[in-house]
Amino acid sequence: MKIKNICCIGAGYVGGPTMAVIALKCPDIKVTVVDLNKERIAAWNGPLDTLPVYEPGLTEVVAEARGRNLFFSTEVDKAIEEAEMIFIAVNTPTKTKGEGAGMAADLRYVEACAKNIAQVAKTDKVVIEKSTLPVRTAEKIKEILDREGKGVHFEILSNPEFLAEGTAIQDLFKSDRVLIGGYETESGQKAVQTLVDIYANWIPKVKIFTTNVWSSELAKLASNAMLAQRISSINSLSALCEKTGANINELSEAIGMDHRIGQKFLKASVGFGGSCFQKDILNLVYLCRHYGLDEVAEYWHQVIKINNYQKDRFAQKIIDYFGGDLTGKRIAILGWAFKANTNDSRESPAIYFAEKLFKTGAILEIYDPMVSKESIFSDIDFYWEASKPKDITTGISVLNSLNKLDLSIDAVTILTEWEAFKRHDFSKTIVFDGRGILSSSNYSIGKG
Ligand code: UDX
Ligand code: ADP
Numbered sequence: 132m133k134i135k136n137i138c139c140i141g142a143g144y145v146g147g148p149t150m151a152v153i154a155l156k157c158p159d160i161k162v163t164v165v166d167l168n169k170e171r172i173a174a175w176n177g178p179l180d181t182l183p184v185y186e187p188g189l190t191e192v193v194a195e196a197r198g199r200n201l202f203f204s205t206e207v208d209k210a211i212e213e214a215e216m217i218f219i220a221v222n223t224p225t226k227t228k229g230e231g232a233g234m235a236a237d238l239r240y241v242e243a244c245a246k247n248i249a250q251v252a253k254t255d256k257v258v259i260e261k262s263t264l265p266v267r268t269a270e271k272i273k274e275i276l277d278r279e280g281k282g283v284h285f286e287i288l289s290n291p292e293f294l295a296e297g298t299a300i301q302d303l304f305k306s307d308r309v310l311i312g313g314y315e316t317e318s319g320q321k322a323v324q325t326l327v328d329i330y331a332n333w334i335p336k337v338k339i340f341t342t343n344v345w346s347s348e349l350a351k352l353a354s355n356a357m358l359a360q361r362i363s364s365i366n367s368l369s370a371l372c373e374k375t376g377a378n379i380n381e382l383s384e385a386i387g388m389d390h391r392i393g394q395k396f397l398k399a400s401v402g403f404g405g406s407c408f409q410k411d412i413l414n415l416v417y418l419c420r421h422y423g424l425d426e427v428a429e430y431w432h433q434v435i436k437i438n439n440y441q442k443d444r445f446a447q448k449i450i451d452y453f454g455g456d457l458t459g460k461r462i463a464i465l466g467w468a469f470k471a472n473t474n475d476s477r478e479s480p481a482i483y484f485a486e487k488l489f490k491t492g493a494i495l496e497i498y499d500p501m502v503s504k505e506s507i508f509s510d511i512d513f514y515w516e517a518s519k520p521k522d523i524t525t526g527i528s529v530l531n532s533l534n535k536l537d538l539s540i541d542a543v544t545i546l547t548e549w550e551a552f553k554r555h556d557f558s559k560t561i562v563f564d565g566r567g568i569l570s571s572s573n574y575s576i577g578k579g
Pocket of ligand 2: 165414
């Protein structure tokens with residue numbers, strides 16, 4: 132089957148950039164990205180410098196494909212009806228209520244998509260899981276589609292996204308691998324082939340790996356868990372370095388020079404953040420417990436525990452430096468995004484760090500080159516515990532430029548490795564960054 136129309140449900144950090152690249156590389160396919168969020172769609176259709184997702188290279192891709200074969204719309208039903216292939220790229224946060232709360236993935240948005248597709252589809256569809264999902268979710272989606280559908284045939288594929296924010300466009304252009312999981316039936320394998328043909332427009336065939344559905348679903352969770360495990364491993368060792376006089380940067384370089392280990396994802400930090408790692412590991416832990424694999428669950432849970440320990444440890448270091456009380460101390464928090472080159476702050480260590488300092492009496496001055504003041508206050512509102520005072524704005528200000536930072540401040544803390552921070556002269560202040568280093572001169576630690 133030759134695909135002429137693709138629909139993607141969810142115009143977020145995954146759906147937006149992924150579909151923009153598919154549209155760019157497959158000019159003969161009409162790609163429509165739909166979302167219930169009107170503001171988000173309006174922003175995707177608006178000026179290129181205010182797209183809802185900040186990613187280096189994204190504006191160029193959208194500029195070329197938008198209006199040609201890439202469309203953003205709120206008309207979900209129409210796009211579903213038109214398409215032969217539908218990607219589900221909606222959010223799958225950790226459940227906050229009910230069975231598995233705090234651990235399992237909340238699948239209500241995915242299930243709502245499946246119901247929507249079932250009710251609208253008048254022709255056969257290939258439905259693709261793009262969002263990260265627990266293993267065996269395809270079964271649930273299939274059940275909904277078959278139960279509520281109007282007699283048409285649905286084929287489910289798993290095609291997890293491996294892009295990292297900040298390098299999403301490069302990751303999509305030159306993926307290490309594209310993973311496509313399908314049912315081991317004749318129609319399942321045909322559907323796999325239609326998706327292989329799309330990616331083959333720009334990805335070498337050797338990098339397109341096809342598997343059964345369950346391996347593909349689990350590979351995404353497992354990949355993220357392994358990456359996060361490396362960070363927790365090096366972060367745990369940073370604590371030991373501080374006790375023994377070993378230098379964590381040297382340690383990380385020395386370990387990474389062994390080609391069996393490699394250098395990537397061995398950078399000590401204030402802890403990992405982002406919408407994926409914590410959520411996916413919790414999901415993995417939940418799955419393991421569900422299957423009675425308690426030892427395996429505990430092994431992976433430890434990756435999260437070390438991450439929480441690291442975030443807490445960094446905040447405590449600043450508190451200890453000032454003798455256990457930050458009352459009246461003015462502390463700058465530089466960086467709010469969970470990593471450089473993104474405007475995404477979901478699960479950013481800065482949020483938890485700021486909360487701990489604020490609770491200990493600090494007056495906070497926050498700056499991030501890409502995260503807006505509104506987003507910062509909305510994160511505080513969403514993530515901080517109930518203990519926050521009614522009017523947080525009295526103790527917290529958000530700067531709109533790094534040059535507004537008053538260097539007579541008590542301390543500067545660097546939470547995100549933005550390039551701009553490495554170039555800035557902080558020579559008159561005390562600087563803390565995430566690698567267990569305290570500098571009272573120029574912040575040159577992160578350079579290079
Ligand atoms: C991750 C995976 O890398 C990607 O493949 C998957 O599709 C989605 O989840 P992302 O969360 O966007 O991507 O960013 P990533 O670059 O993995 O960084 C995650 C966090 O780990 C960030 O907070 C980053 O600062 C931190 N990190 C990363 C470290 O602390 N040390 C490192 O060495 C690398
Ligand atoms: P991700 O990082 O996985 O892309 P985001 O939260 O950035 O997650 O984006 C997910 C998008 O999916 C949101 O913009 C949300 O409005 C959209 N969405 C969720 N459920 C539905 C639905 N049933 N129909 C259409 N869009 C949806």
